Amino acid sequence: MKRSARTLPLVGGLAAAALAATAAVAVADPAPTVSRGIAIPAFYTPPTELPGENGALVRTEPMPLALTPPGASGPLPGNATRLMYRSTDANGAPIAVTGVYIEPTAAWKGKGPRPLVGLASGTMGQGDQCAPSLALQTPLTFSDKTISVGYESLAVYRLLSRGIAVAVTDYAGLGTPDRVHTYAERFDQAHALLDVVRAARRLPGTSLRGTSSVGLYGYSQGGGASAAAAELQPSYAPDVRLAGSYVGAPPADLTEVIKGIDGSALAGALGWAINGLVHDYPAVRPVLDAHISASGKEALADLSTMCVGDAILRYGFSNSKQWTTDGSSLAQIIAASPEVKKVLARERLGSLKPAGPVRVTTGVLDDIVPHAQVRRLAADWCAKGANVTYAPVSFPELGKGLLTNHLVPLLADQDAAVSWLGDRLGGKAASSTCATLPKQP
Secondary structure: OOOHHHHOOOOOHHHHHHHHOOOOOOOOOOOOEEEOOEEEOHHHOOOOOOOOOOOOEEEEEEEOOOOOOOOOOOOOOEEEEEEEEEEEOOOOOEEEEEEEEEEEOOOOOOOOOOOEEEEEOOOOEOOHHHOHHHHHHOOEEEOOOOEEEOOOHHHHHHHHHOOOEEEEEOOOOOOOOOOOOOOOOHHHHHHHHHHHHHHHHHOOOOOOOOOOOEEEEEEOHHHHHHHHHHHHHHHHOOOOOEEEEEEEOOOOOHHHHHHHHOOOOOOHHHHHHHHHHHHHOOOHHHHHHHHEOHHHHHHHHHHOOOEHHHHHHHHOOOOHHHHEOOOOOHHHHHHOOHHHHHHHHHHOOOOOOOOOOEEEEEEOOOOOOOHHHHHHHHHHHHHOOOOEEEEEEOOOOOOOOOOHHHHHHHHHHHHHHHHHHHHHHOOOOOOOOHHHOOOOO
16 A cells, blocks of 8 residues: 555645655665555665765666567667665755666767766656656556556667667656655756766766766656756756756646646646645645545545556546535636745746757647747747757647647657757757747747
8 A cells, every 4th residue: 555645645644745755764674565556666665864965876776678669679778777866855855766777788979978868757647656667667567456658668769779878767756655756846856857867877887987978858747857957957966067958848837737737638647736736835735625625635645646547547538626625626726826826936947047958849739738838938048048949849730638739749759859969969069949939839
């Protein structure tokens, strides 16, 4: 069974969750845990004490990789090491985060030593069984209780096949049973991504060097993570100099993204966002407690253990009005709450200039992570003097609220995104498109 910090996000268990954010959970002898019937290896249970430095390795072990990803011509071309490393959460507390480093078998043919990409996965869910590292090991987890698909394998494959080393973060609380996964939370995600790069560079026996160039890659939730990491790198990780960051369909403005998700196939992500915000921002809890109904709280607790497949089947096309006491939507509750609006304003991307060149991709018809707020992020960064390659993806309407308008640009742009990032890692300069950024979304 899950611990109360995950299964009761808006009731009594929230007190335990808030306390868990301040320190690692004490575990004398790590043991496997279970999430929706799936055994999570003991490796993922954090120890009592953590190292003092961000990115410091807590433990490592060899990890088997999945077989051929869809669209690839062979198995993942690399050797993997599972990682647990220290990071810092949004409130400054030390946390344990897991992930995986993959050493390519292919040679790097660009300039300089082998480069490294920190990869932030797109939305996987909130249950520990949804962790990206587990999905790379087992690309399809299917049972009567959970469904998880490792769709990032194709991006990982494309990077490895170019001889680029990859470090994938599981994010805060995804895999580790001591805390809730703070879905789409700017600071937790940025720190976890930058620290997985630090952790990978500390691994012995890799082909990485001190002068290896570093890039970031992410789409959707991962795009938000790579965007946040690019913004926070100068202050949080000045030692991780970025040659370039791919920022695909980032949820830059959660207020707008919540509107896009509500009532869509991915409506369950509303629950993940609520659970995560309540964990990191206790001031949000009284507001939501006052508006979320008993059935809504039950849905949030249920969603806290789910992966994307489970959530689509159980809560797809749900409307947040179904979860409130007075029939208000989540967007209406936010608009009426100064406390929640303050939190979401702190979470909004675009207030800082990103480090290094960035490639911002968005589907012009994306209605899940709305195109307009992505374009606004690109414009905000341009106004701050950033080197921005803005790459809107045009395609026909593929069904509103079905996720297709959001997922098609991921696949349509992926090869170009990997090529762009490879050029940056190889030392080629990026040409900004800020001067030609359209005035309208």
